[in-house]
Amino acid sequence: MDLNARIDHTILKANATEADLARLCDEAKRYGFATVSINGCWTAFAARRLAGSGVGVTTCIGFPLGAATTAGKVAEARQAVLDGTAEIDMVINVGKLIDGDDEYVTNDIAEVVKAADGHPVKVILECCLLDDEQIVRACKDCMAAGAAFVKTSTGFSTGGATIHAVELMKATVGDACQIKAAGGIHNRQEADAMAAAGADRLGTSASIAIVEG
Template identity: 50%
Template sequence: MAIELTETAVAAAIDHAILKPDLTRADVDRELDVAAEWGVFSVCVRPSDVSYAVRRLAGTAVAVGTVIGFPHGTTSTAAKVAELRQAHEDGASEFDMVVHIGALLGGEDERVVSDIRTVVDAAGGLVTKVILETSFLDDEQIVRGSRLAEAGGATFVKTSTGFAGGGATAEHIALMRRSVSPAVQVKASGGVRGLEAAVAMLEAGATRLGTSASAIILGELRARAAGGPATGTEDAGSY
């Protein structure tokens, strides 16, 4: 698909991931500064960092999102709802929930949809993204998971947590895009660490990118526009 490859357009597709479990407050500060400097759409932070991120990003246009049931998806639905409500109270406006992966693999479609629907309802119309963890799934399961996410009312279906091996591929993004209606968007996450990978995901149908390599991606794009060497070479981490 045709995409706009300007720095502004690509930044507007990025959820800057700040999710590694060993991040200190100083590390979080540095990543929040990266998000603000490059003008990405949002940060996706650990639940315990939501209120802090909201305060620190006040006055910028960067939204704050968080993860629910992360990274395994096996907490109870009630726990996911409680986590979302706390995050919303703390100021998060987007929620990336992990599907119950075992239920999806086991063909418990009604259980999967019920889990998603209950969390979506608790979000009260705010953006919800359902993470399938595609590295565990075959193509049929990716198609079914994508359709179950739509049946549950999700705004997005998303590839990966970034913490289970593997990650987003253009082929999986294209498959997910074909599996849902235009009302549902697709988010690529896991392994999107440079401009080439970002462009491949966007061309395959992703409208949002989850990455900790925002400075690298946007630095490469800025350098390309200026005809100079790449910038923004911070450590991209594992996400």
Template identity: 55%
Template sequence: MNVNKLIDHTLLKANATKDQITKLCNEAIKYEFASVCVNTCWVDYCHGLLQGSDVKVCCTVGFPLGANATPVKVFEAGNAIKDGAHEIDMVINIGEFLSGNYGMIENEIKEVVAVADGHCVKVIIETCLLNDEQIIKACELVSKTKAAFVKTSTGFSTGGANPRIVKLMKDTVGDTVKVKAAGGVRNKEELKLMIEAGADRIGTSSGVALVSDE
């Protein structure tokens, strides 16, 4: 298994500079990561830097709270695709989910998937704010859409991914969608545990350390 191809090389901090984004893209090319994951303002820039490589541009939508109105998320996703994004990582409206408004959640995901126009959509359910029963329900909702992945975390809330939750998610979705583990994967042992638990993709800002001896 080429572990490098499982990694979304991530930089989502508010104070990320153009030089840091350039470094991110250069590292992604060097280590042949699956993608760089950035905020939408950097999509066009990353698209230009990564042309001619196999590295995809992934970006976040409705990040990090998920509390944007649906039309805002749809516009943001569509604009990102126009700018050259290959993958969209969207955050569900967690408050609406916890209020039991499951139809709204499912429809919002479907609208983002539709505007992504065949590009990969990953749905962040922010597992640290949910109990096991709620995680299962959220995964089931994602499975009913045409999203490609369900993702554990933004990395900006109260916690990130852990192997037990990744396994719970994988057991719930089976082969219907893939699972992305993100938030707190910082060393090779954690990476190994996430993959063994069923993660198909890893979101991390520690990608270089995970795949090299540097």
């Protein structure tokens, strides 16, 4: 697959302005990226600007901590769908996972999947905060809940994507989910390594530098 078509061109910083979002969308159209990955308040704006381009919108919800209530995540997901999102990236409830409350974690994801109304849901595990057993368990919860993707990282915690995490996720989910690597992918060499490890999608704000080598 063309690398450009694997990239979610990302801007999630708190101080992003409308001009920043407009530039992000225009770059995504020019380079043929898969989606723009953005915070929810910009979904309708981005959907309008990208209309007819073939580039979708990924709306991030429960971001970046994942510790919102399930009802709050569901409300964000429903609004994103109304505003024209193509996909949703949600953050798993990391604390509940570490506590071993897989019933809560699975239900949290499943309710967002339901609210997404057929739009693919990518679940961010925040692997830098988890050990291998917890990553495997998180992947199993995601599969049970009907997630379309498992994703490594928000890029806002203590670390980003690693080859080890991507390989472990791929070994766990097989073909049941796709994999998104995000966080700390800065150049073509790193992007190619993530893809070789099993990543189907890459989330990065360095998209142009990556595809231009």
